[in-house]
């Protein structure tokens with residue numbers, strides 16, 4: 001589980017190695033749960049020919065490219081990405097793929113678009129990194145035109161399940177993970193935040209991102225480097241429990257993502 005094999009950060013301005021971030025995003029993009037949630041999101045969001053589409057926190061731009069294909073030559077698809085290295089990678093990949101997707105600098109708190117100028121917007125796994133997600137929700141509402149729609153997807157880290165394992169050890173790991181994000185319960189808070197921003201939530205989807213036993217090995221290796229978190233004994237016991245469980249098909253490790261479709265009230 002490459003997401004866990006090094007402590008990378010997607011927070012704006014942390015100066016993390018771009019290659020490491022790209023590596024992590026590529027692994028995540030291939031997870032079946034992510035692919036399924038993205039497919040559902042594309043279907044319900046439904047960018048159409050001629051529309052102006054925006055992908056906030058676009059990362060490597062895979063979904064921005066999908067938006068560009070959907071809006072066609074008469075539309076525009078713009079990825080907003082504050083990390084210059086990721087922006088460069090996204091632009092390079094789009095060019096190599098012959099996609100018209102383009103990428104601009106910007107933050108979720110101050111999107112570089114006029115009021116009511118965007119038809120359709122997506123924002124995936126960005127809110128968990130934000131100190132003030134309500135401000136980002138308000139920005140989404142500001143830039144959407146009346147009748148415009150948004151798909152916001154995020155993880156809820158409290159949904160992490162590690163099975164089996166000593167309850168105290170599992171709880172210690174869960175709490176550590178919650179502490180890594182400014183907004184770790186992002187998934188469950190999206191509905192309230194989008195509603196408070198004046199948007200009407202129209203649909204909700206979710207996917208558990210289910211990992212295999214190698215993910216647990218990677219995670220325990222990483223957690224072993226965090227001073228004082230787990231005793232060597234607790235770690236070894238958990239390794240042994242999870243490996244034995246994997247052999248008998250009783251291993252489960254997951255975290256759940258939620259995605260909300262919201263409309264801006266008004267004429268279409």
Ligand SMILES: C[S@@+](CC[C@H](N)C(=O)[O-])C[C@H]1O[C@@H](n2cnc3c(N)ncnc32)[C@H](O)[C@@H]1O
Pocket residue numbers: 010011012025056057058059060080081082083086106107108109123124125126129130
């Ligand atoms: C976990 S990645 C998700 C990338 C992409 N949306 C995806 O699902 O693959 C989080 C992204 O949010 C971006 N990001 C972080 N803070 C941001 C902010 N304040 N405004 C906009 N994007 C931000 C990061 O640079 C990164 O590209």
